[in-house]
Amino acid sequence: MSLALRVRGLQKSYGSHTVLKGVDLDVPTGVVFGLVGPNGAGKTTLFSTVSGYLPQDAGAVEHFGxxxxxxxxxxxxxxxxLPQDAAFLPTVNLGAQLEFYGRLQGLSAKEAKSERARVLDSVGLPEVARKKPAMLSHGMHKRVGIAQAFIGTPRLVILDEPTAGLDPSAARQVRGLIRELSRASTVMVSSHNLSEMEDLCSEFAILHEGRIVRQDNLAGVIGGAAVVIFRLGGEVTEALREAMLALPCVTDLDWSNDTERLRVHFDPEVLTPPKAAQAMLGVLVERGTSFVEMQVGKSLEDRFIEETSTPPAAG
Amino acid sequence: MLPRDIWIIARFEVWRHLRSRHGALGLVLLMLASGVLGYQIGGYSEAVDALVDQAHPALLMGGGMLQSMTELPIDQLMEVLNAHPPMLVMLFAGLLSMVPLATYVFAFDQTASEIETRHARYLLFRSDRDAIYLGKALGAYLMVAGAVTVATALLAAFILARSGTFAPVEDTLYMGRAWLTCLATAVPYVAFLGMLGAVVGKSRRVLSVAVFFWIVLGIVGGLLSTWRPELDFTPYLFPSLSRYHLLTDSFSMGLPTFVHLVLFSVTCVGLGLWRFRRRDL
Structure with a gap:
């Protein structure tokens, strides 16, 4: 497997506060890779260190070997x-800044100009080339930030919280953009919006208290759990509960009034997850129970909460 | 570190400064001040020429004015005034005195606002730290050089136009020497402000720290020279040691100033780069 980014034993402290405590991470090429973690887990510090903004105290970073x-x-x-907290120069129009970045990436003046036009077109903002940053809304600023990250079609692009602070429609636009742009580059994204991450990414790492506590593909992270979750139109009746438990594959079930979700645990040795889900659906239909959503395996959010509810093992 | 990156960054810096209100205003003010000053100095030329005809009084007058400004020994100054047109010597001294102010206006913000606003984060994965630091410093220096060139040209034009006496080869060569000397004396100031930017990381604070540093040096120097004059090391910590010695035609007087200029610049660039390579950006 060829790697876009390989990190080993990465450590970084601010004074006496250690943020990264030996991070090991492999980002394969050609994927949209999600980095998730609670506030203060060290995501931005990790990105800043692999980008060269912060010299690490220990550990090694490799880009494409x-x-x-x-x-x-x-x-x-x-x-x-796309750094989370960097600003464009306030006194220079954005087109000139993007051309300058292109020139620094090794493009000729002509190529830089055409790249500037291409990336601004790709984020749907060709008209901002002559504008100064102060004239842009937060969402436009973010999109121009994404545009600068794709100048020259780099092989690995990191987007640190690209949809933070955006309204739902702008966030959806940005997600579409990332999907589009990820056809040409390996993309690594961080976000607190886990359903968005689930939607965008095919590989994940969970960073918790300065350590990677889990890294796997989406199926590995959420599909391994032998559970089917239903969001029902009403409460669970005793008859429904008995009917579910009567299925040979079902081992247990629980109902949460808070989330209005029925979680049915099963033994994958008896039935595969799709077959088990099919059998459970049959029970719901037979009983005339309405449901609005079904999910096989745990959600990324469930896994995230499980993985980050306890301190990570040292080492 | 790529020379191409340094040049691209430097060119962008010049372009950015020229388009900024601060840079444009600075240049306009500089042009106005140079023009007015040149016109005024030129206006005295008739009186000075008349006095020069009577020899010593004019030279003594010019020498007295320059002596108070430059603190050069009077006999050295009289030698200079005898060898070159007094108006051009005054212009040379005026330009030398203007260099620190020009560097303050045009070169105080090299890497500091890049660090402060984190704009450096858009550059760091596209180039390396050395190229960014040196490109910014070169850009700032080119701005200062442009300002010195404009000031020299305007001052010279007005003085020569009003004085009416102009020895094309000799005066042009002397003006060229004044211009080159001013460009050289700007180097340690730009290097010093660049180093402060990398250490302080906030653009306006660079200016206040520089001024504070020189005030403290002045006080320490004053105390040391009163107590033990032989221990007064403070002049060496200023970017220009005896810069007015460069007015004289004496090689032995100018050499220590030139050596200090080079050593001071190299030290500041070295320390600034060292700090910029290690700091969080």
């Missing part, structure tokens, strides 16, 4: 990032 020294730049043109 090439070692990057602490605080050093990744190989030119292979990598870019």
């Amino acid at each position: 090439a070692h990057t020294p602490p605080g050093g730049a990744p190989p030119k043109g292979t990598y870019s990032i």
